[in-house]
Amino acid sequence: MVKMLNLSHLSGEGDTSVLSGKQRGLAARAEYNLDALDEADEELSVVLSPELEAITPSFVLGMFGKSVKHIGDVDAFFRKYHFSAEPHLMAQIRRGAEYSLLKGDPLPF
Numbered sequence: 001m002v003k004m005l006n007l008s009h010l011s012g013e014g015d016t017s018v019l020s021g022k023q024r025g026l027a028a029r030a031e032y033n034l035d036a037l038d039e040a041d042e043e044l045s046v047v048l049s050p051e052l053e054a055i056t057p058s059f060v061l062g063m064f065g066k067s068v069k070h071i072g073d074v075d076a077f078f079r080k081y082h083f084s085a086e087p088h089l090m091a092q093i094r095r096g097a098e099y100s101l102l103k104g105d106p107l108p109f
Helices: 008-014 022-031 034-039 057-071 074-080 087-099
Strands: 002-006 043-047 081-083
Touching (some): 034 057, 043 074, 057 074, 057 087, 074 081, 081 087
Parallel strands (some): 002 043, 043 081
């Protein structure tokens, strides 16, 4: 079973075209209770606002970094969390996911 995770409201339903900042990502992680979703067996379809132009690796690190660490592998993360996004957004999401597996904290703030 695939559950939908709609992130459109994070960008104000189109009011902003950029999701940025590790702290904002951490707040979104808490809002969506991703710790519990990481433990569930179900896959997640992640929906982004069609108006979104950028999602910074720092935001991805804040929101999904702990999920990637929990799963232990970037490709396995993308098998659980299915993003449907333009190629440039997918590159930013992948970069943030990859940062989460670096030793230490790549963005300590």
